[in-house]
Amino acid sequence: MKAIVQERFGPPDVLRPAEIESPAAGPDQVLVQIHAAAVNPYDWHMLRGDPYVARLLGGVGLTRPKSLVAGIDAAGEVVAVGAGVDGVRPGDQVLGFCPGAFAEFACTTPGLLVPKPAGLGFEEAAAVPMAAVTALRGIRTVGRAQAGQRVLVNGAAGGIGTFAVQIAVSLGAEVTGVCSTRNVELVRSLGAAHVVDHTREDFTERGERYDLILDNVGGRPLGLLRRALTPRGTLVANGGGSPGHVFGAMGSLLRVVAADPFVRQRLRPLVPTVPDGPVHEDLLAVTALIEAGRVTPVVDRTYPLADTAAGVRHVEQGHARGKTVITVA
Known part of the structure; x- marks a missing residue:
């Protein structure tokens, strides 16, 4: 599959397109085909291993990135579920937290996903989670x-x-x-x-x-x-x-x-929202507000997957209006 990989800490230029093996859904996991992924300040912090103290705490990686594929916010379609997964089926359109979202496919857990509001396109939906x-x-x-x-x-x-x-x-x-x-x-x-x-x-x-x-x-x-x-x-x-x-x-x-x-x-x-936190109820609350017409995602710019580094650079500069989104498929 096509993915954006990072093999060392550094500025957005260290991101590069690559062909890597697609993940498979293990027990209690969901495989999502990513249609769009949002860029967050979280992403450039992870990219740079910044702040440095975060490396010592173990979530980022000490001398090189802990995760090969960056990205966390995503919207897409469920294509496979592992053993023990209930309430999510192939074909469901979802949004949520998918570690490794800057790729065509990513695995996550059901508790990090909610149904995509019908009125949202995938780009708008990807702007929601974090x-x-x-x-x-x-x-x-x-x-x-x-x-x-x-x-x-x-x-x-x-x-x-x-x-x-x-x-x-x-x-x-x-x-x-x-x-x-x-x-x-x-x-x-x-x-x-x-x-x-x-x-x-x-x-x-x-x-x-x-x-x-x-x-x-x-x-x-x-x-x-x-x-x-x-x-x-x-x-x-x-x-x-x-x-x-x-x-x-x-x-x-x-x-x-x-x-x-x-x-x-x-x-x-405000403790940062991290992908392994208890976020399901909050995601449901946000999507309920969207479905009621009381909240609308604001998308500033979109970039194709191959230009992910440019999207991260735009967010890192601190002048984005609303969200910056990567279109994947």
Whole structure:
């Protein structure tokens, strides 16, 4: 099968097309023909083995990538199931987490898949898993957003941000999105009641106070973020770090954890959504919102499988609107 492989850590240029053996569904596994796969910041972190501390924790690989084929978000069609699999059959159209998604076929487990909403194409469906589940957890699970609250999403035009704005609106919150000039109309179209152009003003200096801030960008001093919260408001920190950092976003998230016991506000890190986590219920919740017409994936660009490196490079530069998707078959 055609696949994009990575044999060493490095920039997107280390990715290369190759012909490799197709996987087979083992016991409790599902074989999916991949039609589209999304690119996440997670992917370039794995590609670079970044932050370096992640290599020591064992999930990335110490001196070279643990997985030959990159990619995790996918949408496609089930072609085979292994022994012991119930509830998923060949021919089912699905979306979810498929390790090795930058390929024509990938194996995963049934708990990491849900039915693809009928109204979504495969490219839109592939944009959903990691970004939408992370946004759901940031806004609903960790952030505890409620109707009538004032919610600010920093990085509102990104992959997670576009989902977060819509999810917060669906919960009845009054949403403010922070983005660059070129994305103001996009964020407004997602339902944000207010949009702050960060190239013209700093949301922490506007005098506004929010019940919940989801920070997808990082890099701001914790004191400034707290200043934009109500006295009992919640900060959900998700972001920070850049290629080559020893600790990456983990350093800023640890500072949030350390400060939380000493303030009245709730300061919470958003633990990354990983493919082996309990995600099935969250995937179902997100697809229910999509089927109800309350959430729509935003796809920025698409690239063919052979140009996956260009797609990863685009996401790594940090200027993608919504999601970047790889078309496979």
